Amino acid sequence: MLIEARPALDPELAALVAAQRHEGGRGFVPDDQVAHFVAVVDGRAVACGAWQPLPEPGAAELKRMYVRPAFRCRGIARQMIVALEEEALAAGRPVIRLTTGVTSAAAIALFQSAGYHQLPARGPGVVRYEKRLTVSVQ
Numbered sequence: 001m002l003i004e005a006r007p008a009l010d011p012e013l014a015a016l017v018a019a020q021r022h023e024g025g026r027g028f029v030p031d032d033q034v035a036h037f038v039a040v041v042d043g044r045a046v047a048c049g050a051w052q053p054l055p056e057p058g059a060a061e062l063k064r065m066y067v068r069p070a071f072r073c074r075g076i077a078r079q080m081i082v083a084l085e086e087e088a089l090a091a092g093r094p095v096i097r098l099t100t101g102v103t104s105a106a107a108i109a110l111f112q113s114a115g116y117h118q119l120p121a122r123g124p125g126v127v128r129y130e131k132r133l134t135v136s137v138q
Contacts, residue, residue: 003038003040003080013088049081060088060095085131094133099128101126116129
């Protein structure tokens with residue numbers, strides 16, 4: 001598997017976003033402030049994710065996490081989270097936040113197992129999480 005950066009208007013990214021919307025995801029507005037990534041397996045784009053800087057210094061938000069159904073439960077989402085965290089950390093953003101729907105049990109379990117801690121909700125139907133990344137010195 002390869003995880004690579006893609007521009008917001010990339011056609012393979014657009015296909016993944018369309019599939020995500022078909023499953024109930026939110027609309028998508030291309031934004032130059034968002035860093036998009038796509039996971040490629042055997043030459044096929046099968047997952048996407050993004051991170052965006054937040055107005056708060058040192059903070060970023062994970063967005064647009066999606067894995068095609070046929071490729072779920074293979075660890076792709078976890079690898080995408082790690083890649084996004086590494087990119088945000090390299091950009092000086094060690095505080096990572098994300099929001100997911102309360103009905104997304106698999107997403108909630110994934111984020112909790114990846115070290116994200118729940119924050120107080122800001123509205124009905126959503127769950128907010130945060131993780132503070134540290135740099136290890138070897």
